[in-house]
Amino acid sequence: MANFISVNEPLLDGNEKKYLIECIETGWISSEGPFVKMFEDRFAERVNRKYGIAVANGSVALDAAVVALGLGPGDEVIMPTYTIISCAAAIVRAGAMPVLVDCDPSTWNMVPEQVKEKITSKTKAIMVVHIFGLPVDIDPILDLAEKYGLFVIEDAAQMHGQTYKSRPCGSFGHLSTFSFYPNKHITTGEGGMIVTNDPALAYRCRSLRNLCFKPEQRFVHDELGWNFRMTNLQAALGVAQLERLDEFVRIKRRMGAEYAARLCDVPGLQLPLEKTDYADNIYWVFGVVLKDELPFDAKELMARLGKAGVGTRPFFWPMHEQPVFRKMGLFAGESYPVGERLARRGFYVPSGLGLTGSQVEHVANSLRAVIP
Numbered sequence: 001m002a003n004f005i006s007v008n009e010p011l012l013d014g015n016e017k018k019y020l021i022e023c024i025e026t027g028w029i030s031s032e033g034p035f036v037k038m039f040e041d042r043f044a045e046r047v048n049r050k051y052g053i054a055v056a057n058g059s060v061a062l063d064a065a066v067v068a069l070g071l072g073p074g075d076e077v078i079m080p081t082y083t084i085i086s087c088a089a090a091i092v093r094a095g096a097m098p099v100l101v102d103c104d105p106s107t108w109n110m111v112p113e114q115v116k117e118k119i120t121s122k123t124k125a126i127m128v129v130h131i132f133g134l135p136v137d138i139d140p141i142l143d144l145a146e147k148y149g150l151f152v153i154e155d156a157a158q159m160h161g162q163t164y165k166s167r168p169c170g171s172f173g174h175l176s177t178f179s180f181y182p183n184k185h186i187t188t189g190e191g192g193m194i195v196t197n198d199p200a201l202a203y204r205c206r207s208l209r210n211l212c213f214k215p216e217q218r219f220v221h222d223e224l225g226w227n228f229r230m231t232n233l234q235a236a237l238g239v240a241q242l243e244r245l246d247e248f249v250r251i252k253r254r255m256g257a258e259y260a261a262r263l264c265d266v267p268g269l270q271l272p273l274e275k276t277d278y279a280d281n282i283y284w285v286f287g288v289v290l291k292d293e294l295p296f297d298a299k300e301l302m303a304r305l306g307k308a309g310v311g312t313r314p315f316f317w318p319m320h321e322q323p324v325f326r327k328m329g330l331f332a333g334e335s336y337p338v339g340e341r342l343a344r345r346g347f348y349v350p351s352g353l354g355l356t357g358s359q360v361e362h363v364a365n366s367l368r369a370v371i372p
Helices: 016-026 034-046 058-068 085-093 112-118 139-148 199-209 232-242 245-263 298-307 323-327 337-345 357-370
Strands: 051-055 076-080 097-101 123-129 151-155 175-179 192-196 217-221 286-290 346-349
Touching: 016 232, 034 051, 034 192, 034 232, 051 058, 051 199, 051 232, 058 085, 058 151, 058 175, 058 192, 058 199, 076 085, 085 097, 085 123, 085 323, 097 112, 112 139, 123 139, 139 151, 192 199, 232 245, 245 286, 245 357, 286 337, 298 337, 298 346, 298 357, 337 346
Parallel strands: 076 097, 076 123, 123 151, 151 175
Antiparallel strands: 051 192, 175 192, 286 346
């Protein structure tokens, strides 16, 4: 379809080409090039962290974080059911047990009060996952972690440039992780970052991402790591993108405001919250949830929008309903009604940084037209 509006289109019209050409002309295209450390240092500074560890993507950032904290068999990690599978997969692969909580129907983020209810003697960590544009209300979770001596892993994959009570998202966990997939505010194509203030954890994550080579003798290994390295080419993109992060946040907030103004009177639609007491929405994506009065689900409405030339993407499917985990015998008999409802009645519309005002208008008009 010639005029199809894709769900995401990044902006790559800054210094990206210049820095990539520099990589090619100097021959530094592997993970040992200078842009990698530059990106790590600048990104860590942006989120008020001492150390940044660039990795291949946001999913492996979680894998490394879980293993770096020593989580394994017999340990429980509390996390939201409503998130991407990477979060639970990292816990399960390490041999630990994900323990789920539901999400708030307005912010779509995990509920701190439910976290407290799930803490047991086996609980070793809480994985906080910020969703779509608003952060988790994290202070109560940090208080619980301190009280019970728990690790905090903060998944800030969608929160580039966001703050919680004026503090950068990504500055709260023992380890915090980011993704640089093309639909993020900062993209390196594929890529991720782990940030921390703990030098021992930083050293551990660097070792895990690089096959656990012994410093004194390369190709000798005391344990198994992974090749999770980021290339200099990817990091060059990241440096260029980071230079424009504040501009990108402004673009996203303007997009969110335009969508909200055009859709606020559409019956049957729940729109994203503009703000909470602790943060203003940065609209990583513009999600909508169909109210129960509409006699169809998100899948049906997305199909209608597709026919109108508008790309969409469904909301996450809850962890307790994932077939792969059910086959493992996990979460048997568990129900989290808010997450279940969001999965079936939520989706997001085109939300990329390259989206134009006329495209926002077309998407909004199309959405109005397909709701009877």
